[in-house]
Amino acid sequence: GNSVTQMEGPVTLSEEAFLTINCTYTATGYPSLFWYVQYPGEGLQLLLKATKADDKGSNKGFEATYRKETTSFHLEKGSVQVSDSAVYFCALRATGANSKLTFGKGITLSVRP
């Protein structure tokens, strides 16, 4: 079946550090890939997405590239801020009618001043 694997956390960085959060997936066909973010006390919200191989999703300084050859969708940001402290979820949606989102387990990012 479909699955999403995220790197183990939590991750703690200093402000302005470079961020990489790894995500790999297992799915048949060509799924759409997503990163969702959950800020403290809030629900998840879509951060970025990519729908086909080599697409790059970007938003709020975050980027992720859909790599079909390595089945990966790693999240990166060049310079993190304290306000980026949150839980980050990688997710996929398989092709086909009525397919639903499959989420990874999430990783907590803490950015210290």
Place this chain on the structure above:
Amino acid sequence: NAGVTQTPKFRILKIGQSMTLQCTQDMNHNYMYWYRQDPGMGLKLIYYSVGAGITDKGEVPNGYNVSRSTTEDFPLRLELAAPSQTSVYFCASSYEGRNNEKLFFGSGTQLSVL
């Protein structure tokens, strides 16, 4: 601009009690979902609905019931609470149109069954 509203935010239940988690959205979305999030785990889909009067099971439906009498509301019912249902519950909605795969989530309900 409320979006998806869930109530209550926190609840403690005794084993065997029942309760309903409420979810309302004001975006006229046709699709609605219930997820649970266990510590260190990803979100698991409990039930979903593609429109008023239509519901279907997700990955982990056992012990839960839902109804969708209106477009706006999608309550989740726990009939006989068990400790295994201790979790954080999220309601979400989306408009399932072409190229629109964005889910809007509520802020969650933290449920403890003791």
